[in-house]
Amino acid sequence: MTQAISDIKAYMQQVGKQARDASRQLAAANTGDKNAALLIIYEQLKQAKDEILAANKIDMDKGRSNNLDAALLDRLALNESRFEAMLQGLKDVAALPDPIGEVTDMTYRPSGIQLGKMRVPLGVVGMIYESRPNVTLEAASLALKSGNAIILRGGSEAYESNQAIAKYILSGLKQAGLPEHGVQVLQTTDRAAVGELITLTEYVDVIVPRGGKGLIARISQDARVPVIKHLDGNCHTFIDSDADPEIAIKVSVNAKTHRYGTCNTMETLLVDQAIANELLPQIAEAIVAADDAMQLRLDAASKAILQDNAKLAGHLSDATDSDWDTEYLAPILAVKIIDGLDAAIDHINTHGSHHTDVIITNNYSKSQRFIREVDSASVMINASSRFADGFEYGLGAEIGISTDKIHARGPVGLNGLTSQKWIVYGHGEVRS
Structure with missing residues (x-):
């Protein structure tokens, strides 16, 4: 008491x-x-x-x-x-x-x-x-x-x-x-x-x-x-046109479904339009298979690709403008088709919470641009955002994750x- x-x-x-x-x-x-x-x-x-x-x-x-x-x-x-x-x-x-x-x-x-x-x-x-x-x-x-x-x-x-x-x-x-x-x-x-x-x-x-x-x-x-402080964890994973499909699927599933109540969980999936028709259905099916309660909130382009997919029936809805700015902490994922790296960086810097953002790519030049230009406390290449954690970073533990730039940043x-x-x-x- x-x-x-x-x-x-x-x-x-x-x-x-x-x-x-x-x-x-x-x-x-x-x-x-x-x-x-x-x-x-x-x-x-x-x-x-x-x-x-x-x-x-x-x-x-x-x-x-x-x-x-x-x-x-x-x-x-x-x-x-x-x-x-x-x-x-x-x-x-x-x-x-x-x-x-x-x-x-x-x-x-x-x-x-x-x-x-x-x-x-x-x-x-x-x-x-x-x-x-x-x-x-x-x-x-x-x-x-x-x-x-x-x-x-x-x-x-x-x-x-x-x-x-x-x-x-x-x-x-x-x-x-x-x-x-x-x-x-x-x-x-x-x-x-x-x-x-x-x-x-x-x-x-x-x-x-x-x-x-x-x-x-x-x-x-x-x-x-x-x-x-950090206000929220609106974390993104961007699947680049040069992504390894196996890595893209594995990392996306882990980043979203490993745990929902954490600030380093993926809340928005961005997929390069060049590979969206082929790869987005595989990622979406894998995420829904990992949790049957998952809801995917889709922009118009991703809806056009996924709406007739029988494996996703009952899991799809239309995204609204607010979805790009939301930390769900729940089995809900916003999905957007994006026109290349520049558009992905712009979307993340505009709508993200500057916590943790990920690029999946085998293109070295793109990966380096991503980590230089995305303004977040942790920026990752080909790894799950769930690693943004003091224990995983070798800090033993963390007192919190800061999205400030002064006096500390990240875990x-x-x-x-x-x-x-x-x-x-x-x-x-x-x-x-």
Whole structure:
């Protein structure tokens, strides 16, 4: 059950001050102590698997009774495989090089001074997220390894799961001798806590919202603390005229049907008109065969090719202008025939969310133009957009995926939670 807190403002001020105090201790912690804490947390969570899955079942049952949509339920669910992946991500973070204290770009100046840059923590991270209880552990592990304190406010739909995971994070910090307030999972689901968190400029250095477009838009509009964000994941796969048909089919099916409730799922399929008559039916049939609930929303050109295909009966409808700008998070795919590479790049840059976009081609020149000119955080050649993920990128985990250009872009791992400061070594030099 959520904790009743009568004075949210005072509670959040206390949380913020505790986080700021803890951040100073964590910034000075050595790599061994941070890794030891992560591995203690790993062992404790491993032993508590049944307890955490039971807490998640409470959340799932409540979510179904509250008629949460399928995408939210999918993101909320923890099963055996997801639990193991969550723990593996924790171990991976522990194994990563510690970025804190790394010195780069050392150089001598004519004055005699030597200067460079040192990587340092951001300080206090505030994170607001929906569903996805695994994010509680991912965010906590990344913050801890990068020497940051973190304040986590999960959604009410995942309250029991988040609190169960938080219990063992706190225990691990204590056992490792690190400040217990280095990771704080808010004990209230009162929405007023979000309003307080995003305006705690005295204590919080950056806000990371992770959830639906409405949540992120609200945070971006109201926050007084800097925000690392992406609004949605309207991802494209472009099948070029020089595509390998087998790769085109395999990647398209995976990008759309692997999971629906993720921001790196393909939402629009673009097919070069030069090969559309031959290849589009094969791709469409494969996608529908992978999920009989799939709905294809077609432009006029793709409708002309597919409308008489018996295997697709009941799966086709006309696309509207809004479909090109929509993140469905559902078994719905917009399909458009496009007049070559230039038109594909223009469509993606106009309608996409600058998250992840893919070209399927064996033409090197076209692939290089695509990755140079498509303005997205991740741009891929002959690979599924589902790879746009911190775990798959070797970051161990991610605190989110940013479509901003400042301060971080794409999956945000350890380095994305750091900044740099200039350091100068002198020998008594004075400026003349």
